[in-house]
Structures are given as C-alpha cells and as structure tokens.
Amino acid sequence: MEHLGHTVEDRIILPAAYVVTIAYAEKDASKIKEKLTEIAGMFEGEVLSDRIAEHEWENRFKLMVVKRMGPSLVPAEVIVPLNNLGEVMSEIERKVNQPIVKEGVIIHKGREGKPEAVILGFIPSDQRRFSYNFVFGLVLTIIKIAERHGGRAYSTGLYFTKKAEDVLGSNRLERLKKFKKEVDRKGIFNPKKVLSSGIIGSLMKIVSIFEPLIRPFGNAVITQVGERYKKAIRGIPPDVAWYAYSCSQCGYCVDECDQFYGRGWESQSPRGKWYWLREYMENKVDWDQKMVDTIIACTTCELCNQRCSASLPIEPSWMKLRGKLIHEDGKMTFPPFEMMAAALTKEGNIWAGYRKNRDAWFPEELREKHGPNKKGQ
Ligand code: SF4
Numbered sequence: 001m002e003h004l005g006h007t008v009e010d011r012i013i014l015p016a017a018y019v020v021t022i023a024y025a026e027k028d029a030s031k032i033k034e035k036l037t038e039i040a041g042m043f044e045g046e047v048l049s050d051r052i053a054e055h056e057w058e059n060r061f062k063l064m065v066v067k068r069m070g071p072s073l074v075p076a077e078v079i080v081p082l083n084n085l086g087e088v089m090s091e092i093e094r095k096v097n098q099p100i101v102k103e104g105v106i107i108h109k110g111r112e113g114k115p116e117a118v119i120l121g122f123i124p125s126d127q128r129r130f131s132y133n134f135v136f137g138l139v140l141t142i143i144k145i146a147e148r149h150g151g152r153a154y155s156t157g158l159y160f161t162k163k164a165e166d167v168l169g170s171n172r173l174e175r176l177k178k179f180k181k182e183v184d185r186k187g188i189f190n191p192k193k194v195l196s197s198g199i200i201g202s203l204m205k206i207v208s209i210f211e212p213l214i215r216p217f218g219n220a221v222i223t224q225v226g227e228r229y230k231k232a233i234r235g236i237p238p239d240v241a242w243y244a245y246s247c248s249q250c251g252y253c254v255d256e257c258d259q260f261y262g263r264g265w266e267s268q269s270p271r272g273k274w275y276w277l278r279e280y281m282e283n284k285v286d287w288d289q290k291m292v293d294t295i296i297a298c299t300t301c302e303l304c305n306q307r308c309s310a311s312l313p314i315e316p317s318w319m320k321l322r323g324k325l326i327h328e329d330g331k332m333t334f335p336p337f338e339m340m341a342a343a344l345t346k347e348g349n350i351w352a353g354y355r356k357n358r359d360a361w362f363p364e365e366l367r368e369k370h371g372p373n374k375k376g377q
C-alpha cells in the first residue's frame with residue numbers, strides 16, 4: 001500500500017508472464033476453478049492468488065496505467081486472424097527487442113465471419129528523448145508482421161491513411177468518402193485523418209519500405225521501465241513532472257471534475273492541467289496568477305483519482321504544487337484568503353476583527369463574575 005495524501009494506492013507484484021483475467025458466474029466457480037488449474041498446469045501456468053485476481057478485476061478499466069512506466073508509450077495496434085495469433089506473437093518477440101505490453105481482445109466473428117484477435121501493443125518509452133522517434137519505427141515492424149499473417153493495422157489515424165482500404169474494407173471506405181463529401185465539404189472534421197491523401201500518409205508508405213533498415217535503430221534504444229523521478233524540472237517536483245508526461249490525455253477525468261464542471265474550460269480539468277505543465281516544463285509558457293489560481297482552485301474532491309485510466313495520483317499532485325507555489329515561491333492565493341492571512345497575522349482573527357475587540361462577544365452581565373479580564377485581575 002502506498003499513501004498519497006488522502007489516497008491509498010494498493011500495489012501488487014505481477015509475475016513476468018502473460019496474465020489472463022477470467023470472469024465467470026459465482027455458481028460455476030468450483031467447476032471452473034478445478035478445470036482452470038488443470039489447464040494452466042498443462043502449459044506451465046498457474047492460477048494466481050485471489051488478491052491478485054481481485055486487484056486486476058477492480059482495476060480493469062485502468063487501461064493506461066502502463067503509461068506510468070514510460071512515462072510515454074509507443075502504441076502499435078493490429079488485428080490478426082485468431083489462428084495465426086501464436087505465429088504473430090512469436091515473430092514479434094523475435095524481431096522486436098523492446099519490452100512490449102500486449103493486451104488482446106478476441107472478436108468472435110471478425111472479417112469474413114472468422115475469429116480475429118485485436119492486439120493492443122504498447123512499448124514504454126520517453127518522448128523527451130530523441131531516441132523515442134527510433135522506437136516509433138518498430139510500429140511498422142509490428143504492422144508488417146500482422147500483414148504477413150493475414151492481419152492489418154487496427155486504425156488509420158494520421159500516419160496510416162494509405163492503409164484505409166485495408167483497415168476499413170473497400171465498401172465502407174467508399175461509403176465514408178461519400179458521406180464526408182456530403183456533410184463536410186470544407187474538410188473540417190478529422191483533418192488529415194482516415195481519408196486524407198496527405199503528405200504524412202505518403203511519407204509513411206515510403207518509410208515502411210525501409211522498415212528492415214530502421215528496425216535495428218529502434219531495437220538498439222535502451223528502454224528503462226518503471227517510474228523514475230530524477231530532478232525537479234523548472235521547479236516542478238520530480239514525481240509531478242513524471243505524472244504530467246504519464247497522462248495519456250484520455251479525458252476520463254474531465255466531466256466528473258468539480259473544478260471543470262464549475263468553470264467549463266478544459267484548462268480547469270486534470271487533463272488540461274497536465275498538458276499545461278508539460279508546456280511549462282518545455283519552456284513554452286510561464287506561471288501567471290491565472291494559472292496559479294487554476295492549480296489552487298481544485299476542491300480536493302478526489303474523483304479524478306478514481307476515474308483516471310492511468311491511476312495517477314492527481315489530487316495529491318495538485319496539493320504538492322499548491323504547497324510549492326504558495327509556501328515556497330510565495331505566490332498569491334485568492335484575494336479573500338490573502339485578506340484572512342493578513343488579518344490573522346496582524347490581529348489574530350481571520351475575519352478581520354481587531355485584537356482589542358476579541359472579547360466583545362462576552363455578555364456584559366456575566367463579565368464581572370466569569371468574563372475575561374475580570375475586574376481586579
Ligand atoms: S480533486 Fe480537484 S482536480 Fe480532481 S476532480 Fe476534484 S476538483 Fe477536479
């Protein structure tokens with residue numbers, strides 16, 4: 001267990017192996033457990049403890065928690081026919097010499113009604129280093145392996161627009177093109193994505209030809225996995241700096257945030273604040289009173305900690321920053337708080353009453369017998 005302000009993080013150590021989480025009805029538990037133990041044993045596997053199982057199940061929506069290891073990720077997502085899954089995994093392991101976190105979803109009836117596996121692969125990396133670009137080249141390696149085994153890229157995004165037909169199928173692609181022409185004549189939605197014939201897509205097609213030459217560079221990058229807080233960056237505490245880069249910008253935290261729904265601006269949400277901190281650490285912006293207010297306006301409700309798909313200690317990070325900004329850097333809080341602090345220092349009363357009137361509340365008729373400063377004292 002790790003205590004982070006009010007938040008308690010329950011950490012467990014997983015074995016270095018493929019971990020499968022299986023959910024079933026309670027009434028079938030005894031039969032399934034017995035069979036599972038038998039099947040796992042046949043493949044040198046084991047059934048993990050109930051504590052691990054419960055932890056994995058409780059955190060099943062924390063999909064991006066792996067990003068805290070990086071603090072960035074290089075994502076590689078492919079779809080492959082289920083009967084080729086084993087070969088694809090073996091070839092990836094042979095050709096990609098970087099740690100890859102793989103998650104998979106099985107589609108019962110995929111393309112042409114056949115079962116397929118969607119593999120979400122994440123290579124932990126650090127976008128603050130130049131070598132991050134080389135690791136990106138390995139995405140091409142993984143896509144090529146999938147294609148060689150009858151699979152395809154999972155989506156087109158910005159980089160793989162030239163694969164749109166393969167990803168979407170020719171029928172769907174034609175329908176999408178027609179629809180976009182009708183409703184988005186000026187090409188405002190999803191610019192340069194999916195249907196674009198832009199320069200990035202063409203460039204990626206060419207780069208893909210040179211994949212075998214690029215691969216050794218990606219494989220040569222030394223990847224460290226795990227949270228590594230080193231030094232403060234422009235005064236941002238090392239752990240908070242790390243979390244800023246670990247945020248995947250998924251947005252799960254935005255709508256529920258007290259501060260966000262009170263103010264309505266993205267900048268007031270945890271996602272917006274992490275983004276701003278990254279810009280700050282890269283010297284693109286500076287503190288001003290508005291931004292100090294943004295950090296200290298958090299209501300400390302902690303809903304964001306519950307929602308965060310990367311399980312980031314968000315509220316404790318704002319608390320740490322609040323302490324740094326106000327106590328260490330002497331920045332101003334909100335005007336009413338400043339008035340209260342000044343009144344407290346000068347008159348010993350946050351409500352700005354004079355020290356000499358501190359006992360004015362005491363009933364006159366009781367003063368002689370019971371009151372402060374009784375006559376004669
Ligand atoms: S703790 Fe702060 S940042 Fe998190 S949801 Fe609540 S108001 Fe928003």
Ligand code: SF4
Nearest residue numbers: 247248250251253308
């Ligand atoms: S802080 Fe918000 S946007 Fe960032 S990973 Fe967590 S839930 Fe997603």
